[in-house]
Amino acid sequence: MNHITDVLIAGAGIAGIATAYYLTKQHGITNITVVDAHAPLSQTTAKSGENYRNWWPFPPLAAFTNRSIDLLETLAAATNNRFQMQRRGYLYVSAQPDVEAFVGQIRQSYGWAADQIRTHHGYANSSYDPQLTDGYLGRPNGIDLLTDRRLIRRWFPHLSEEITVAVHVRRAGALTVQLLGGYLWEETKTAGAQLVRGDVVAVQQDGEGITGVTVRTPGGEERIQSRVLVNAAGPFLPHVARLVGVDLPVHSVFQQKIAMPDPLGVLPRNAPFTIYLDDQQVAWHDEERAFWQSDPEYAWLLQPFPGGLHIRPEGSGDSTWIKLGWAINQQAEDPIWSPPGSPEFPELLIRGAARFMPGLARYAGRLPQSLTHYGGYYTKTRENLPLIGPMGAPGAYMVGALSGYGTMAGCAAGELGAAWVAGGTLPDYAEVLSLARYESLEGQTLIAQLAETGEL
Secondary structure: OOEEOOEEEEOOOHHHHHHHHHHHHHHOOOOEEEEEOOOOOOOHHHHOOOEEEOOOOOHHHHHHHHHHHHHHHHHHHHOOOOOOOEOOOEEEEEOOOOHHHHHHHHHHHOHHHHHHEEEEOOOOOOOOOOOOOOOOOOOOOOEEEEOOHHHHHHHOOOOOOOOOEEEEEOOEEEOOHHHHHHHHHHHHHHHOOEEEEOEEEEEEEEOOEEEEEEEEEOOEEEEEEOOOEEEOOHHHHHHHHHOOOOOOOEEEEEEEEEEEEOOOOOOOOOOOEEEEOOOEOOOOOHHHHHHHHHOHHHHHHHOOEOOOEEEEEOOOOOOOEEEEEEOOOOOEOOOOOOOOOOOOHHHHHHHHHOOOOHHHHHHOOOOOOOOEEEEEEEEEEOOOOOEEEEOOOOOEEEEEOOOOOHHHHHHHHHHHHHHHHHOOOOOOOOHHHOHHHHHOHHHHHHHHHHOOOOOO
């Protein structure tokens, strides 16, 4: 079967679906075909940590995520918070002994937002209130810097007494991305969009640009005519780009997570998304360490690991589940549909988390059998900024490289991608989030600076 569509989107993750949604809602384009070999929202999107924040050291990225949160809050209000958006914040914690140096670094990195930084040095008369309820409106913006151990323990007694400083990002929290994406897709389908199950295997072009694609479906190859192709293929972004003769500066890194019940109630159900900033070597028992040392296959478990281990409550109501992750892998690889995780990772993760949340040590060596171990790809540029906009061939666009922030940025990414396709008004951050940043000296300088900062 062959058919004609105004816009063909390769990829039915949150990026592709949000692009289709905003093409429909903001630009009146409804003849849209989304192509994916699998069910919508079932690969990288399904492996998301499902968190959001607006606090970044790079102002255009802050503006981009602020816009996305604006859109999320609008959707939450319109749907009676169908996708369970809450705003308990991000809590970055550290056992840094030189607290003043830490605070100085924060102020230097976020000098452009100095008026949004509130520092709480004392305990007895502190005005700090974390507001750890489920609401998402009427909360403060900016951050609260907590530099008194007693104040940290007062509000977060489950944390280690070694924690010396905490940074509470306030316009931040969590949501359920499957419910969000499901709503966006329902609305888009109702407007006229359709899904074709298959892989884009070829792209046709003439002297003016894209003319259509060939899709390999379970029933055979199908030719879809379209003058517009949007590449929203997640970790397969470079593959689709190469079909139009474009090499994108992106790579994919596999990162793992676990979800597990917490029957001991170690993590309070109203805790914010908590991130441990410090590097560490996991404290294995002597016999475990000896075993890992005896086999080169396991030697990686003894290496120093970077900061960034994170944890939050999962689910609502009487749920006891928690979700943990640690982006320790730095090895780029070609993506596959269902990558296997490291069997040792869950135990490594719980031991690392016990470093700043000691109660979790009671699960070490006795993880719940119902634990879920999964992972997904961080598809990223070297400087870890998205690529949204023209893809280097007439009629070809992209919405991707949303490494680690696809859930929070999905709506703004889709809106921006739709604006590029429809010739709409572009926001100030559009150029720096596109391939245009590689074409200027200013962009090259920026890339070099951001590439040294690690995971965002």
